[in-house]
Amino acid sequence: MKKKLWFLVGAVAALWSVTPLQAQEKEQLSAKIVVGPYLQAVTEDGFTVVWTTDMDAVAWVEVAPNDNSHFFAEDRPKYYQSEAGKRPIGKLHAVRVEGLEKGTTYRYRVMQQSVISPEGDKRLLFGIPSGNDPFRQKPYTVTTLDRDKESMDFAVINDIHGKDSIFRALMKDVVADKLDMVFFNGDMLSSMDSEEQLYDGYLRSAAELFGAYIPFFNLRGNHESRGLFSYRHLDYFPTTSGETYYLIRQGPAAILMLDCGEDKPDNDISYFGLMLSDSYREKEAEWLKKTVQSEEFQSAPVKIAVLHMPPGPTGWHGIREINRLFVPILNEAGIDLMLSGHIHRYSFSEGADRGCNFPVLTNGASEKHYFHVTREGITGKRIDAAGKVLQEYDFRRK
Numbered sequence: 001m002k003k004k005l006w007f008l009v010g011a012v013a014a015l016w017s018v019t020p021l022q023a024q025e026k027e028q029l030s031a032k033i034v035v036g037p038y039l040q041a042v043t044e045d046g047f048t049v050v051w052t053t054d055m056d057a058v059a060w061v062e063v064a065p066n067d068n069s070h071f072f073a074e075d076r077p078k079y080y081q082s083e084a085g086k087r088p089i090g091k092l093h094a095v096r097v098e099g100l101e102k103g104t105t106y107r108y109r110v111m112q113q114s115v116i117s118p119e120g121d122k123r124l125l126f127g128i129p130s131g132n133d134p135f136r137q138k139p140y141t142v143t144t145l146d147r148d149k150e151s152m153d154f155a156v157i158n159d160i161h162g163k164d165s166i167f168r169a170l171m172k173d174v175v176a177d178k179l180d181m182v183f184f185n186g187d188m189l190s191s192m193d194s195e196e197q198l199y200d201g202y203l204r205s206a207a208e209l210f211g212a213y214i215p216f217f218n219l220r221g222n223h224e225s226r227g228l229f230s231y232r233h234l235d236y237f238p239t240t241s242g243e244t245y246y247l248i249r250q251g252p253a254a255i256l257m258l259d260c261g262e263d264k265p266d267n268d269i270s271y272f273g274l275m276l277s278d279s280y281r282e283k284e285a286e287w288l289k290k291t292v293q294s295e296e297f298q299s300a301p302v303k304i305a306v307l308h309m310p311p312g313p314t315g316w317h318g319i320r321e322i323n324r325l326f327v328p329i330l331n332e333a334g335i336d337l338m339l340s341g342h343i344h345r346y347s348f349s350e351g352a353d354r355g356c357n358f359p360v361l362t363n364g365a366s367e368k369h370y371f372h373v374t375r376e377g378i379t380g381k382r383i384d385a386a387g388k389v390l391q392e393y394d395f396r397r398k
């Protein structure tokens with residue numbers, strides 16, 4: 001394939017001045033988007049855009065204010081995909097945009113230029129730049145976070161286990177519902193075996209339905225630690241901390257996104273000797289201790305923890321470790337609500353039976369929860385895949 005392209009490029013270069021490129025040739029020289037773009041790690045001053053292309057390419061993002069100016073009114077700043085001072089060539093693109101204003105909506109477009117490297121040849125040839133065209137297509141938009149925002153709205157789903165049709169039914173209205181963000185709270189796949197499985201399981205749909213406009217935060221469940229592709233989790237779902245646990249601050253809410261680790265002991269035969277969940281949870285607990293003391297966390301009137309495996313009385317090793325390492329810290333941190341999954345059904349506990357001094361709500365495998373957070377507290381709804389509201393909550397302080 002590469003050789004064929006090389007000959008094509010050579011022929012095209014030689015005839016450039018006399019022969020216009022035919023549509024098929026243009027097609028072969030231009031990288032096309034396979035999945036994405038989707039927003040990740042949105043903060044008060046920046047965001048990351050992720051997408052993949054069908055050919056090796058270099059990539060960048062162009063950003064414009066969300067005003068009445070045409071996207072082509074002036075040269076828009078370009079943010080290049082960057083790794084240790086170089087522009088990487090590849091099919092997976094993650095571009096970080098920084099230096100923005102908080103609580104502000106921006107337009108952006110993603111761009112790529114194919115790179116063709118003939119076998120056995122050190123030369124590189126660049127193909128035709130391509131990307132989303134803000135002339136014919138409405139530009140994508142992103143809104144940076146803002147801790148001074150009056151309220152925030154989010155959805156949480158979990159335990160999809162690769163059932164894309166359920167994912168689509170639950171997530172089809174995210175843009176129309178004007179959510180600030182969406183949380184995927186673990187076990188979105190049964191194991192991470194390949195990029196194709198990740199796309200088919202839910203990620204292509206997430207990007208198509210809302211991911212270019214509304215960020216999602218994809219927290220690992222115990223199943224995301226399984227499979228040979230699980231090593232790539234942070235490549236596809238980059239975080240601000242560089243770890244799979246982190247803090248989000250939006251409006252009145254501080255949200256602790258916690259990685260539960262695996263459910264069985266690390267040396268269980270099903271993990272092939274590859275699991276180091278115990279030491280990772282220990283490290284995470286150290287981070288958690290410091291984070292709940294931070295001004296960023298403590299200044300939030302409402303505090304939420306998101307954790308795939310709920311604390312509780314079960315005898316499974318992973319949950320025992322969560323009880324031992326995380327719960328004592330969270331019990332001192334003034335948590336208003338914990339959101340969990342894992343058990344594939346709705347449950348609600350005031351907390352005492354789970355050893356917690358905060359309520360713990362688990363979302364079912366084919367349902368979602370919507371939450372609205374103000375300074376007074378949290379209200380929410382439990383909704384099924386048909387859109388029927390099954391239950392309403394009011395966790396505001398009386």
Ligand SMILES: [Fe+2]
Nearest residue numbers: 187221222342
């Ligand atoms: Fe689980």
